[in-house]
Amino acid sequence: MKIYIKSIIYIYILTTISSCNKSKSEAEAFLLKGDIQFKKGEYVLAERYYAESIKKYSKNEIAYNNIGLIKLNLQNYTDAFYNFNAAIKINQEFSAAYFNRAKVEIELGKFIEAKNDLEKVKKKYTDSSKYFFLLGLISTQSNAYDNAVAEFSHAINLQPNYTESYINRGTLLYSLKKYENAKSDFKKAIQLDSTQSVAFNNIGLVLIEEGNYNDALIMINKALKLKTSDSYFYNNKALCEIMLGKYIDAKININISLNKDNKNPWVYRNLGLLNLKLNQKQEAIDNLKKSFELSNSSPIPHLHFYLGQAYLLSKEIEKACKEFSISAQLQEEDGNQFFINNCK
Numbered sequence: 001m002k003i004y005i006k007s008i009i010y011i012y013i014l015t016t017i018s019s020c021n022k023s024k025s026e027a028e029a030f031l032l033k034g035d036i037q038f039k040k041g042e043y044v045l046a047e048r049y050y051a052e053s054i055k056k057y058s059k060n061e062i063a064y065n066n067i068g069l070i071k072l073n074l075q076n077y078t079d080a081f082y083n084f085n086a087a088i089k090i091n092q093e094f095s096a097a098y099f100n101r102a103k104v105e106i107e108l109g110k111f112i113e114a115k116n117d118l119e120k121v122k123k124k125y126t127d128s129s130k131y132f133f134l135l136g137l138i139s140t141q142s143n144a145y146d147n148a149v150a151e152f153s154h155a156i157n158l159q160p161n162y163t164e165s166y167i168n169r170g171t172l173l174y175s176l177k178k179y180e181n182a183k184s185d186f187k188k189a190i191q192l193d194s195t196q197s198v199a200f201n202n203i204g205l206v207l208i209e210e211g212n213y214n215d216a217l218i219m220i221n222k223a224l225k226l227k228t229s230d231s232y233f234y235n236n237k238a239l240c241e242i243m244l245g246k247y248i249d250a251k252i253n254i255n256i257s258l259n260k261d262n263k264n265p266w267v268y269r270n271l272g273l274l275n276l277k278l279n280q281k282q283e284a285i286d287n288l289k290k291s292f293e294l295s296n297s298s299p300i301p302h303l304h305f306y307l308g309q310a311y312l313l314s315k316e317i318e319k320a321c322k323e324f325s326i327s328a329q330l331q332e333e334d335g336n337q338f339f340i341n342n343c344k
Helices: 022-040 043-056 061-073 077-090 095-107 111-120 129-141 145-158 163-175 179-192 197-209 213-226 231-243 247-260 265-277 281-294 303-313 317-329 333-343
Strands: none
Touching (some): 022 043, 111 129, 129 145, 145 163, 247 265, 281 303, 303 317
8 A cells, every 4th residue: 555645744934034224125025025926826926036035135044945835835856955955054043944844855755864854943843733744754754653653643633633644644554454543544534624535545445454345446436536647546446346356347447557657566466466366377477576576675465475376376386385475474364374275
């Protein structure tokens, strides 16, 4: 299951410059014009005004911070990082810039640096749900799931209507196999915001784990009505259809998923499973091996078990036993049982 990182969070500064000369007064005027355009979402014009503000007053950390936010919203993380750095160089006590730089660092995979930046502003943001949300994202990407659950929980305690925290915590609880708690979080997210396609999809994934494929299919279809562009949703729909014996429909949705993202390892796992159901042994082996390659060796549930089954059908017993052994080590009951039955 894909871990979804939800929501761009930032601290926007709408503050006047202390005006003690003409240049600062002119800089403040451009800064305020930029703020108006920023609120409208007119980022090109807002950036132009902020740049003019900097020309009038070069030590304008607020303008640099707000240009950084524009770049962050546009997912231009390199330029965002540059501007937050510039703001911090001017004012090393500028908490908002550290906070915003941490968000960019998370996007760039610099989790240690992000955590260091958040540590610098800890005292200022101890009552901030957004602060603990970012900590949760860092812990998630560091695979410290128990810590992440605690941090998202703290964010929810501070802001009970924090939809993204419910979704992220629920996803982690799903990964920890705490399915009822996960389902509860996803339902709460939908209660708060019925347009959350990820929450519908993730309830579907919980239902798949419970073996309730018909209801899972209903939930994933609801997710697809809200967001038709997500490769994972089509792939999850295909998994339900495979388990329900709807192989033609499953192949159609796997193809849609591949057209949207042909590097998605989960799609190749499900395609390999479909090959297994159709007794296409070599195709199953090829697709399951591709899934493993694309996953960068990260564990994908049941992948080794399915590959073991494919080798077993091909009468490659030694290879099958190796895969069943790995599956058993991952605490997958089916893999353990097949290893006992076929390899001892």
